[in-house]
Amino acid sequence: MCDVVRVTVWNEFLHEKIDPRVAEIYSRGIHNAIADYLRKQPGLEVRTATLEEPEHGLTDDVINTTDVLIWWGHMAHDKVNDQVVDKLQRRIVLEGMGLIALHSAHFSKIFRRLMGTSCNLKWREAGEKERIWVVMPNHPIAEGLGEYFELEHTEMYGEFFDIPPPDELVFISWFEGGEVFRSGCCFYRGLGKIFYFRPGHETLPIYHNPNVLKVIYNAVRWAAPAKGPKPTFGNVKPLEKLK
Numbered sequence: 001m002c003d004v005v006r007v008t009v010w011n012e013f014l015h016e017k018i019d020p021r022v023a024e025i026y027s028r029g030i031h032n033a034i035a036d037y038l039r040k041q042p043g044l045e046v047r048t049a050t051l052e053e054p055e056h057g058l059t060d061d062v063i064n065t066t067d068v069l070i071w072w073g074h075m076a077h078d079k080v081n082d083q084v085v086d087k088l089q090r091r092i093v094l095e096g097m098g099l100i101a102l103h104s105a106h107f108s109k110i111f112r113r114l115m116g117t118s119c120n121l122k123w124r125e126a127g128e129k130e131r132i133w134v135v136m137p138n139h140p141i142a143e144g145l146g147e148y149f150e151l152e153h154t155e156m157y158g159e160f161f162d163i164p165p166p167d168e169l170v171f172i173s174w175f176e177g178g179e180v181f182r183s184g185c186c187f188y189r190g191l192g193k194i195f196y197f198r199p200g201h202e203t204l205p206i207y208h209n210p211n212v213l214k215v216i217y218n219a220v221r222w223a224a225p226a227k228g229p230k231p232t233f234g235n236v237k238p239l240e241k242l243k
């Protein structure tokens with residue numbers, strides 16, 4: 001038996017308002033496309049938050065009652081308030097909130113803060129094919145997938161991807177143009193679990209793809225806080241009598 005996992009899907013929600021191509025694919029925003037799918041899955045309580053809400057929709061109450069935060073950002077990473085980033089970092093590292101960073105969230109403030117590297121990469125927008133290989137078949141995030149799945153038209157992200165070596169690497173992508181990319185990366189930071197998942201891009205219907213959505217659901221379950229012991233720090237008395 002599993003407790004309910006409280007998920008917040010965050011989206012900067014700007015592309016959808018200014019680019020009709022994006023609005024056509026995600027009429028109620030990328031956050032709602034993902035949230036609508038997750039609401040149909042068992043054991044989740046799902047809400048959304050967006051950049052232009054007060055405190056970006058991430059008030060103390062929302063942060064403190066979120067088990068897993070899903071993050072989409074692309075054109076407005078710099079508009080995210082540093083104090084909110086500080087709070088998210090604390091909640092992840094010290095309290096174990098999970099973070100799922102999607103696609104262009106490789107450049108989000110919170111992801112870069114947690115990685116400590118530039119998180120830069122190569123990219124090309126040519127609508128080419130991507131084949132996403134499962135390289136850790138026993139990982140819970142790969143549950144229910146085939147050996148690989150394909151996206152017919154994607155934006156390419158290529159190596160070198162400037163991240164610390166992931167603690168677990170679940171997916172590697174191959175692109176029609178020849179590049180490869182570490183597409184599904186797990187990191188542990190303090191008590192928190194972080195999953196970076198590459199597929200996305202606002203002008204393509206990536207978040208309507210059943211395999212992509214399944215991975216996001218699996219990642220939510222994986223990244224949810226573990227119910228382990230609360231660590232104690234500092235000076236302690238010995239458990240046994242010392243000789």
Ligand code: ZN
Pocket residue numbers: 103104155200201202
């Ligand atoms: Zn993109």
